[in-house]
Amino acid sequence: MRFLSFILSMLIVLTLNTSSAEEINLQNKITKNLRCLICQGQSVYDSDSEFAISLKLVVKNKIKEGLTEDQIYEFLTIKYGEWILYDPQFNKNTYFLWFLPLLIFLFGGAIIFKKLKK
Amino acid sequence: MTNKIIYSLTGIFFIFVFVIFYRGLSNSSLYTPTSNLKSVPEFSAITFYEKKVLYSKDIFQQNKFYLLNIWASWCLPCKDEHSILLDLSKNEEIEIIGFNYKDNFNNAQKFINDLGNPYSIILLDRDGTKAIEWGAFGVPETFLIYNNQIIRRFIGPLNTKLIIEIENYIK
Numbered sequence: 001m002r003f004l005s006f007i008l009s010m011l012i013v014l015t016l017n018t019s020s021a022e023e024i025n026l027q028n029k030i031t032k033n034l035r036c037l038i039c040q041g042q043s044v045y046d047s048d049s050e051f052a053i054s055l056k057l058v059v060k061n062k063i064k065e066g067l068t069e070d071q072i073y074e075f076l077t078i079k080y081g082e083w084i085l086y087d088p089q090f091n092k093n094t095y096f097l098w099f100l101p102l103l104i105f106l107f108g109g110a111i112i113f114k115k116l117k118k
Numbered sequence: 119m120t121n122k123i124i125y126s127l128t129g130i131f132f133i134f135v136f137v138i139f140y141r142g143l144s145n146s147s148l149y150t151p152t153s154n155l156k157s158v159p160e161f162s163a164i165t166f167y168e169k170k171v172l173y174s175k176d177i178f179q180q181n182k183f184y185l186l187n188i189w190a191s192w193c194l195p196c197k198d199e200h201s202i203l204l205d206l207s208k209n210e211e212i213e214i215i216g217f218n219y220k221d222n223f224n225n226a227q228k229f230i231n232d233l234g235n236p237y238s239i240i241l242l243d244r245d246g247t248k249a250i251e252w253g254a255f256g257v258p259e260t261f262l263i264y265n266n267q268i269i270r271r272f273i274g275p276l277n278t279k280l281i282i283e284i285e286n287y288i289k
Binding site for chain 1: 148149155245246252255
């Protein structure tokens with residue numbers, strides 16, 4: 001009898017969880033790339049602040065509505081500006097950011113090349 | 119000769135870096151995001167007393183100023199700004215709409231009963247998802263709205279200085 005009630009309650013718990021594994025993975029991936037604006041320096045995924053809890057819920061709902069990852073990022077950048085994304089998008093404000101490592105690499109390469117030629 | 123140039127250049131470089139970092143120490147580490155949200159977002163919410171569903175496009179319809187104030191009974195700065203909001207609610211030109219954020223109904227009701235009700239409508243946001251539609255991230259937060267456009271956004275509690283600013287807009 002005990003065993004049966006255990007099985008039954010487990011079944012109920014399992015059917016209550018309607019999110020598929022894929023949706024949860026996507027939700028985690030997205031929230032890991034979002035900056036928690038209250039607890040700056042933490043991602044929304046890591047944080048348990050009121051804001052982060054709500055934002056996780058919003059992301060979950062948007063995934064359920066069928067929005068893609070990029071559409072969710074776009075939705076949130078309209079609301080909060082690009083700063084909410086950890087991974088900065090490539091645009092005229094971030095050219096310098098994206099190209100600086102490459103420039104430094106080329107510069108260093110040039111120095112080595114010059115030394116070797118000597 | 120070249121050694122001297124290299125030494126002085128390195129010296130200048132380190133002084134330069136030191137000055138930049140030293141000045142950075144006094145900068146505020148709190149960054150407030152700049153929202154690109156210009157007009158009233160589309161949402162629906164349940165009203166506080168009647169439990170009726172209201173749509174955003176039905177709320178900000180009249181040709182007057184609206185002040186949307188996000189508050190909660192557990193938020194202490196909200197208590198501070200409440201008397202200011204009560205004073206402002208006497209102004210006929212502006213309608214104050216409350217947005218009860220992640221609150222317990224009984225506590226919120228007690229808050230309003232004890233301190234007075236400056237709001238013409240109070241909307242409920244039980245899980246905080248509607249505040250995200252507004253690009254808000256905490257309480258209290260206030261939006262000045264005219265013609266379905268967000269004119270000004272106040273993060274944190276209002277004070278008398280900001281109220282004067284709001285009154286200047288209305289004029």
